[in-house]
Each structure stands twice: as C-alpha cells, then as structure tokens.
Amino acid sequence: MAAASALLSEDQLQCSICLDVFTDPVTIPCGHNFCKRCITLHWDRDLKYQCPLCKELFSARPELRVNTFISEIAAHFRESIQKKASGTSKEQEAEAGEVLCDVCTETKLEALKSCLVCQTSYCETHLEPHQRIPGLKKHKLIHPVKDLEDRICKKHERLLEMFCKSDSVCVCQFCTETDHKAHDVVPLMEEYEGKKTELEMMEAHVQLMIQERRQKIEQIRKSAKLNKEDSDTKKESSRQLFTALIQSVEKSFAEHIGLIEENQKTNEKEAEDFIKELEKEISELMNKTSEMQHLLHNKDHFQFLRSFSSLKPAPPTKDWSEVRVHSTLERTLRRAVTQLEETLKKEMTKLLDDIVPRSVQQYAVDVTLDPETANVELVLSDDGKQVTHGGVPNLPDSPNKFSCYAVVGKQRFSSGRIYYEVQVKEKTDWNLGVVKESINRKSSFNDGFWALGLKSENKYYVGNYKISIFLKTKPEKVGVFVDYEEGLVSFYDVDTAALIYSFADCNFNERLYPIFNPCNNNGGKNSAPLIICPVN
Structure with missing residues (x-):
C-alpha cells in the first residue's frame, strides 16, 4: 500500500471541492470522487443532485458509501506528508508569524499544540509530557494560537468554555454562577455547532444568490444577443425599404418634372398657333384698312359712290375676348402630388408592417x-x-x-x-x-x-x-x-x-x-x- 501511495501525487488524491487530500472519500455514479462531507454539503445547498465536475444531473440523491481503497491510500499519503513535515519542522526554525514554543530557550521551534490549562504553547518535543503523564493528559489541547490569554477569564482565571447567548459573550464556568447566573448559557461547542450550521445555511443562500445572478447574466447576454440580431435584421430591412422609398420618390419627381415640361411644350405650341392665327387676321385687316383709306382720299363724288357700293365688307374674324392659353400645370401638379402622397402612404405602411409586426x-x-x-x-x-x-x-x-x-x-x-x-x-x-x-x-x-x-x-x-x-x-x-x-x-x-x-x-x-x-x-x-x- 505504501508503494502504491508513493506512486500517486497530491493532485490525484485531492478533493475538487475542498482542494485537500480526501477525507472519507466517496464515489458518485458518474465515477468522480469527493470527500463525503464536501459532496453532502454541496448537495444540501445546491438543491439539485449534480456532479460538480462533469455536471451530470441525477434524478435522485445517490447513496454515499466510503471508498475504502482510496481512503486507505489517502490515509497513507497523509501520514507520509505529516512525517515529512514533522521531520522538517525539527530541523528548521519557525518562520515569522507562526506560533513559537514557549519552552524552547535557544532556537525556538514552531509550536504543535497550545494547552489552555497551562496557558503555554509547546513544540513536538516539549509536548511529550502531555501525551504521557496521566494528569497532563486531561489538559485541553488546541491548535497553536498566540492569544491564549484571551481564552482565559480575567476575573476567575478559568477557561472560557461557555457562551452566554443573552450577552453574546464567552464566559467561564464561574461566570455562569455569578454575573450570568440567570442568563441563557450553553457550552461553547454547542454554540459553535449552532452558529456553524447557521453560517453554512447563510453560505448556501449566498451561493444560491450567486447562481441566480449567473443565470440572470446568461439570460441578459442571450437577450442582448437576440436584440442585436433583431436590430441587425431591422436595420437591413429599413435600409432596403428606405432605399425603395427614395427610389419611389425620385421616380415620382422625374415623372413630375416630365409632366411639367410636357405641359410647357403644349402651352408653347398652343400660343404659337394663336399668334399665327392672329397675325393672319391682322394682315387681312390691314389690307382692308389700306383699301378704305384709299377710297377716303377720292374727291370725285361719282367715283367714290360707285367704289363704295362695290366695297367688300371686312373679312370675318374670331372673337378673341375669351381666348386664353390654358395651363393644365396646376391640375397636373395636384394629380402628381396626390399620387406621390398615396405612394408615400403605401410605402410607409409597408415600412411599418415590415419593421414592427414582421419582427x-x-x-x-x-x-x-x-x-x-x-x-x-x-x-x-x-x-x-x-x-x-x-x-x-x-x-x-x-x-x-x-x-x-x-x-x-x-x-x-x-x-x-x-x-x-x-x-x-x-x-x-x-x-x-x-x-x-x-x-x-x-x-x-x-x-x-x-x-x-x-x-x-x-x-x-x-x-x-x-x-x-x-x-x-x-x-x-x-x-x-x-x-x-x-x-x-x-x-x-x-x-x-x-x-x-x-x-x-x-x-x-x-x-x-x-x-x-x-x-x-x-x-x-x-x-x-x-x-x-x-x-x-
């Protein structure tokens, strides 16, 4: 077993949730391994049974059983690491910021435990009596800490092993019989477990909030993507429709100009015809005027009367009083504007229909x-x-x-x-x-x-x-x-x-x-x- 564990690295024996060497490793149906406590807490707060690595979703919560083979390998691996670390700690001085042994005189080594009764921190060598002498074995040992004096009641010089819920403060056993006698006091470990559970619930709630917000981010991104695609479609549709609208207006404008020019040519032709006809009548009237003036200058009564009786009447002429060069421009313009208005309405309706409802x-x-x-x-x-x-x-x-x-x-x-x-x-x-x-x-x-x-x-x-x-x-x-x-x-x-x-x-x-x-x-x-x- 030692040979097998020696071939494995720490990464291979590491839980992907706590990032530490497996403790009570379990294997879930997809084949991945986790600490039993880690995967239990993960499923408790995630509200769905999914593998944290491959995301496979299970319809029912899988039954968890410790994988004894991996557990033994992890235990041997952890033991070898601890031995290696212990040997190194004996040879090296404690680094800055670490808790030092209070008993060492020359080179102070790193403390392995702190005793709440002795109010002293011990390295591995000086801790040996607490592991051997029956009286010292009863002392309360904890992970090495620097603030041992803070864990002792300053009034009674006893260990702060109780918690007063009424005042939210740690107290010793004597405090529960004096200043906090009528208060709601529980063992420190009990309050710790309660607050730890409360914190785990709070952490699970925060994790759920994080998950909800990540899902909302995905929804917003998806919505933004859909909106962009929709906007691109609308822009292209609008470009095509406005181009068609502009072309329609330009076509109507060209037709309008053509109608004006055609009307102008018609008016000019009509005016020329009227002028020619008028000039012809003027020429005939001038000839008649010359004939009459010639007769007026005749002093011979006989000749005058004979010529007058044979004088032909004035040539027939047209009544020009009501004659006008009638322009159809106004009617043409009105018709063109009406047609343009109808075209614009039609194109705008199409534009709205394409841009709004079609989208x-x-x-x-x-x-x-x-x-x-x-x-x-x-x-x-x-x-x-x-x-x-x-x-x-x-x-x-x-x-x-x-x-x-x-x-x-x-x-x-x-x-x-x-x-x-x-x-x-x-x-x-x-x-x-x-x-x-x-x-x-x-x-x-x-x-x-x-x-x-x-x-x-x-x-x-x-x-x-x-x-x-x-x-x-x-x-x-x-x-x-x-x-x-x-x-x-x-x-x-x-x-x-x-x-x-x-x-x-x-x-x-x-x-x-x-x-x-x-x-x-x-x-x-x-x-x-x-x-x-x-x-x-």
Whole structure:
C-alpha cells in the first residue's frame, strides 16, 4: 500500500471541492470522487443532485458509501506528508508569524499544540509530557494560537468554555454562577455547532444568490444577443425599404418634372398657333384698312359712290375676348402630388408592417384551444381555433375549467418569444392575453394576468378592467407578442401595424398560457367568435 501511495501525487488524491487530500472519500455514479462531507454539503445547498465536475444531473440523491481503497491510500499519503513535515519542522526554525514554543530557550521551534490549562504553547518535543503523564493528559489541547490569554477569564482565571447567548459573550464556568447566573448559557461547542450550521445555511443562500445572478447574466447576454440580431435584421430591412422609398420618390419627381415640361411644350405650341392665327387676321385687316383709306382720299363724288357700293365688307374674324392659353400645370401638379402622397402612404405602411409586426411575426406559434380548460358555457370549434359563448352548459365542470368565460391554449411556455394573432372582428366584448399556470381558475384574476380587452363596444382596457385606453381605430385582428426573458407582453393592431399597448418588466417566474375570453354573447349581439388566425 505504501508503494502504491508513493506512486500517486497530491493532485490525484485531492478533493475538487475542498482542494485537500480526501477525507472519507466517496464515489458518485458518474465515477468522480469527493470527500463525503464536501459532496453532502454541496448537495444540501445546491438543491439539485449534480456532479460538480462533469455536471451530470441525477434524478435522485445517490447513496454515499466510503471508498475504502482510496481512503486507505489517502490515509497513507497523509501520514507520509505529516512525517515529512514533522521531520522538517525539527530541523528548521519557525518562520515569522507562526506560533513559537514557549519552552524552547535557544532556537525556538514552531509550536504543535497550545494547552489552555497551562496557558503555554509547546513544540513536538516539549509536548511529550502531555501525551504521557496521566494528569497532563486531561489538559485541553488546541491548535497553536498566540492569544491564549484571551481564552482565559480575567476575573476567575478559568477557561472560557461557555457562551452566554443573552450577552453574546464567552464566559467561564464561574461566570455562569455569578454575573450570568440567570442568563441563557450553553457550552461553547454547542454554540459553535449552532452558529456553524447557521453560517453554512447563510453560505448556501449566498451561493444560491450567486447562481441566480449567473443565470440572470446568461439570460441578459442571450437577450442582448437576440436584440442585436433583431436590430441587425431591422436595420437591413429599413435600409432596403428606405432605399425603395427614395427610389419611389425620385421616380415620382422625374415623372413630375416630365409632366411639367410636357405641359410647357403644349402651352408653347398652343400660343404659337394663336399668334399665327392672329397675325393672319391682322394682315387681312390691314389690307382692308389700306383699301378704305384709299377710297377716303377720292374727291370725285361719282367715283367714290360707285367704289363704295362695290366695297367688300371686312373679312370675318374670331372673337378673341375669351381666348386664353390654358395651363393644365396646376391640375397636373395636384394629380402628381396626390399620387406621390398615396405612394408615400403605401410605402410607409409597408415600412411599418415590415419593421414592427414582421419582427415579432417571426416568432409566430401555432396555438390551439384546450377544451379541458374551457368554461362549461363556451363552444369550441372542432379544429380548436374558434371559441364563442354558447349560452347553455354543454360540458361537465371540473377543477381545470374557468369559472369565467375563458379558455387557455394547449401550448405553454417558460422561455423565449412567442407571437399569435386573434380575430376580434364584429365582437362587442372580448379580452385575450396570457396568464400564469398557477392562476386561480375559479375566481377573479388579480395577479398573473396580462390582457387587452373591449367592453361595451367602445371602451378598451388592459389588465383586469383597471386601465382604460383610447384607440383611434377599432382593431379587427390583434397580435399578441411575449418576450419571456424581457418580461414583455405587447398587443398590436395587425391591419394598421400599430402598437396598442405593452406590459413591461413583468415577473413571470413560471409557465404561461395564452388565454381567450369571448365574453357573454349578450343575447346574440356578441355572438361572433374569437378566431385564432394563421400568421402571414
């Protein structure tokens, strides 16, 4: 056995939890070895049975039995180390800061034990009488300490071996009979064990807090990564859409300029034609004027009258009083601006639809209603996609069913992102959203419920009828988006790509269900169903 232990190094016989040579080593199912106390405490505070090295998870707590073979090797190894250390300590002087033997006169060696009765620290040589003489064997020996005088009651010169819980102070036996007689006093070891257990529990709690925060860091990193990927997708989508929008505006601008230039050419041609026609009439009128002036200068009465009777009337002319060069520029501009406005609206709608809803639509899930949870008065379609209030109970009641007119989806989730769309068209009352798995299905929802609803045709609210909101347009289809890690629930008007409302910083901490409430059919006025629609 000594030969076997000599071939092993300290690292091979070291517990990976306490980083010391094995004490009562045990082997767990995955094959790794640990001190029995170390792995027991680890599992006590970790609340799950997992190997600290390979992280293999066990469904039940493994039964621990000491590995006698490794235990014997570790014991021999520890003994050889102690002998080697003991031999070295006899040959060397104690280093600075170590407890020195109070008996050594010349070269003071390192103390091996301190005696609380003698109030003296001894090296291995001077400790020998305490290990041999019966009277000295009864003395209380502890690991060497420098403050021996602090462990002795200054009033009674007795060992401080009791603890007064009333005053939180160490006392001797005589103190318990005098100054601390009526106090709550226990043995020092008992208080030590109690406080040690309390400290271990505190340490386990701190370890749990550390683990929770490490998990939160991973969640935040994962969320940040998803947000970056989402942002990159949105940036590329926005770049493409704005490029298309700019190209559309530039195309409209070019067409607009072309229309102006075409209108200008038409106006110029029309003006030239009018001028030519006017110049022709002027020429004819000037000829007639010359003829009349010639006749006016004739002084011969006979010739004048004969010529006048044969004088032809003035040539026919157009009435130019209402003639204008009509410009269609204003009408053209108005039509072009109207077309541009329609194009911009179309592109902006597309932009909003692509950037906002599409970014959440990529997380679309297929939701189907669970008939086992439906209120007894609800009617579900055969495909589990529609629900309406039927008016009369058609299903037997059970603890899983809601007392209100509600039903949840079969799908439940506790991480990631989901999105689904519900048609609310032609309904006067409804609400939908998500609820915690632990929600009380037989009472009103006060917590663990995130929903959007319509009440009395025109009053929208969020939560449990607590917060009213105003909507410019009445949504016909509502999109529901949930980001579990971010604690976010958002509702969208699918047709207008508008965000209706968001719940932020929600504390989910358990599984969630989609929930649907078509509300009372109100004598047929609210008979339209809630319909789970496929996401385009």
